[in-house]
Amino acid sequence: MSPTERTPNQAGNLPDFENTEQAFAHLNSRQLKKALVLFRTVGNPTLVKLGKLLMNLALVLRIPVAWAIRPTVYSHFCGGESIAGCESTISSLASSDVKTILDYSAEGKDSEAEWDRTHAEIMRAIQATEGDDRHAFSVFKVSGLASTRLLEKVGATLQPLAKIESVITGLSHHEKEAWKRVQARFYGLCEHSARVGKPVFIDAEESWIQPTIDAMAESAMRRWNGEETIVYNTVQLYRTDRLDYLKKLIETAKAEGFKVGVKLVRGAYMEKERERALSRGYPSPIQRDKDATDRDFDAALEWCVAHLDHVSLCAGSHNENSNALLCRNMDKLGIARNDKRVWFAQLLGMSDPVSFNLACANYQVAKYVPYGPIAETIPYLIRRAEENTSVAGQTSRELELIRREKDRRNRKNH
DSSP: OOOGGGOOOOOTTTOOOOOHHTTTTSSEEEEEEEEHHHHHHHOOHHHHHHHHHHHHHHHHHHHHHHHHHIIIHHHHHHHHSSGGGHHHHHHHHHTTOHHHHHHHHOOOOOOOHHHHHHHHHHHHHHHHTTOOOTTTEEEEEEESSSOHHHHHHHHHHHTTOOOGGGTTTTTOOOHHHHHHHHHHHHHHHHHHHHHHHHEEEEEOOOOTTTHHHHHHHHHHHHHHHHSSSEEEEEEETTTTTTTHHHHHHHHHHHTTHHHHHHHHOOOSHHHHHHHHHHHHHHOOOOOHHHHHHHHHHHHHHHHHHHTTEEEEEEOOOOHHHHHHHHHHHHHHHOOOOOOOOOEEEEESSSHHHOOOOOOHHTOOOOEEEEEEEEHHHHHHHHHHHHHHHHHHHHHHHHHHHHHHHHHHHHHHHO
């Protein structure tokens, strides 16, 4: 079955995440076989650790590795080296009613010149969305625009939901000038998103810089989230305090008359957070176990859906149970599946049975499409591999469904 032959589910039928024919219709047999090999690899912790060591060594020694990465992990998890290079991926997703979120994935910059270049590239990604309905959102990381040390220092005196304009203290003259440049980059991206009429995600990061990110996102929401929801902050529910933060943010928005844009995720920095807390002697901000994270994530979904008059939501999850829960709640509350206030999002190359079966059931779905020069995306690719390895059940599920589709095609061809 080709993507153009898909038959959308009728309202009332929840997505069938077991439908591998729909889930992998966009992959030919060669691509499906490559996906099978990749997920076998990232499911092996020893191979992932070895690959990380070799990639980092290659970066330090400046050994060219693009020839090995481009046809394997890069082509599976990334759209291309430039916005133009992502065109075939964007078109392929759109043919299956899945939108794109262009994600410039270069990381680890540490100079004003590099932050300016990153800002300019994100601005181009935002511009690419104008008038093109194949794009759902833009996205950026604040740490791509600023020194993490400065972000940490600015946030050190911030209380949750405090207005950032009134509390910046203790900065040197040099830091104040640097902070002005950070604000110009940040608010410039939000303003341009509002101008082109396409919303933007602000990614969540480590807990020690998140207070600054929260405060800036809240400031941008107050400014641009009036009738439309343009700015979305990201809430990581593997943190023990985030459900409470979300509820208080929504109450603040109600009182002050702006709309909350929120992307809900489980989280991406668990080991780093726990190690830092242990080394510095403060309580870990991370949930005690996965069940606690799942509980808060699902509670956050239900809270947002119950307050859609004041909230626009994106469920950034690969978890089938959580996605099904959101679908059931929408249907129960009579929320249209194409309501622009509710989106589902997954990463390119991952959880296709979730993404494409949701799209076939008429829900609003987008894929993160990372792009950038191969050498600069290596940290992103390593993190993807490590996350897949740490979520063993998810990787096993991906493998099971890919194998099932491969077997289905073999039976059909014989």
